[in-house]
Amino acid sequence: MDSLTCPSCGASLPVETRFVKVVICEYCGQSSLLKNRSLDPTGEKVNLASVDSILKIGTTGTLRGEPFKVLGMLRYSYEDGFWDEWFLELQNGKKRWLQEDEGEFTSFGKESITSPIPPYKDINVGSSIQVNDLNVFITEKNRATISGGLGRLMFQISPGDKVEYVDGNASGKLLAIEFTPEEINLSIGESISLDEIELDES
């Protein structure tokens, strides 16, 4: 495990996985790009308000029995508040996002899009659309802003960036489609109850 130094505050920031591209200092909020085993402070410095959560950067435990470690966190804000997405590394090296919104957790994995997705403006809450081979009932449509992040992430974030998103339900599977000017991301997941998350004693 490498340990790097925050170029802004000098804090020691361990980096355990080779997929990490961005490190956000937990102490000063400085976002840095990981280049040639050193941190380049290219991103903005954003201090996120701390919230009560069972998770924090570095937390380990099991998700439905599968061991995980929290690497990073992204916060999105929208007109009605905000939600956090925890970036988890599973024991087998796979990555998951654990969304936490008002005490409810949803585990998401990124999926490839294999069929055309209607434009954001044509999607309506309460209607159904076809995504890949799934018939998706749209439950939410909104715009959000990336407020900031913490820890290690696989991509660079720009706080203040806007995203359009729709959420849906396909026979109990939860879908999140994120529209940015550059790409459309599809994530498919499941609702997770609290007793399915077990944390190691720290």
Added chain:
Amino acid sequence: MKAEPLNCPNCGASIELHLSNTKTIGCHCGAVFDRRTKEMLEHLNSRKFQARSFLELGMIGNIFGQDYQIIGRIHYVNRISEFDREDQEYYNSNWPYDSWILLSQDGSYAYISEDEEAFYFEEPITPEIPGFPELRKFTPGFYAGHGKVLAKETSSSKIAFFEGEFSWQPRIGQKSESTEYTFGGLCFEATKQLDEDGQAKEIEFFQSRKISELALAQGFKHEETVQRIFKEQQKSKEFKHFGNIAMVTALALAIFGFVIKGISPGSHVEVYSSEVSALDRDGKLFGPLNLENEGRVHQVELKLSSMPSNHSLIAGVELLDSDKKVINEIGSKFWIGSGYDGDRHISDKTSFRLSKAGSYTFRLFAEDKKPMNRDMYKVQGTTLSVKILENTMPAYPYFITAFWLLLYGATIRFFKVTNPLYILLGGAGVMFLIIKFVVLLANEEFE
């Protein structure tokens, strides 16, 4: 659940916060302000929308095995369209209710919905078969997966008031649409949040179950309410016995009425009859008949034999004493109707107590009324007869009293009525009937 103190910028009241992501705070004084900036957003009329039950912000309790704290209340005014399956019609009504926001120790939310009739405990769910069941005429539901979703009612709500802390910003007048539906024996609610343009921005699903006020009061350890409910239950139990007694008495009265009817048909005295075609409005005299038992109840029954459909007839009998004075009479319109609303009235009777023994005569009369344009038309083959019976006892006062007593008792018993005014007024009504009939029976002043 940790609490962080904060003072209301309007009234200065100390407010405990329990969420780390609180965005908006509604103080009990009606002030709504932003948690971070303390900027006043609006001022609500808090007096107008007082909570109706014992529930209040900050209460900690255990509901269905989970610890919760009440952190907010939203008062909605909604318009309900309820579909009546029997009538196949919608019925609209306005229905205010409170939604109490509960925060669990692990940060999840649940809600208590309280209207003037009941409390419901609601938890957010992710349905396996999502949809927004809407009531449509004649198809109040839809088939989904393995069963039929039955929509019970749909409503559109507006936020009228709120207090407490919220991770979002409630706005007065903010609209939502909800449908309550049942699926697989469980109760669900789908709520569509609307934006300012009336467009749906989110649909949330909840599973709801009814919870009694007692269970809630016990859960939140509100001793005063628990004691009040226990007292009410005790009172209700006592009144239940009272209702039972009333119903048993009603049953006894009805049985007595049947017994009276069975054992007291009256002894036959005489029968006179005549072809209607042989009668006119002046009538025909029959008798004389000697009635000797003074003080006995006598009954006179007037009856027509069958008559053509859609005919009517004015017919009657007068009982004359030896001085040709009428001492009792029956005069009535008799008819037989046919078709959808067809019914018939071909007999009538009267009772009287014989005050003086003597010789009596009976005048039978009849007047055709149908067909309308034939004044001289006479119903053919119809007989008007009068039967005189002695020693009869009428049963109908018992049946009428039994009916009202049964209704009174059943209302107390099954609707758990404990309102003393109802008990008193209802009881007084039944007593009035009983006294009236006792007096009538004593004086034989009935017909």
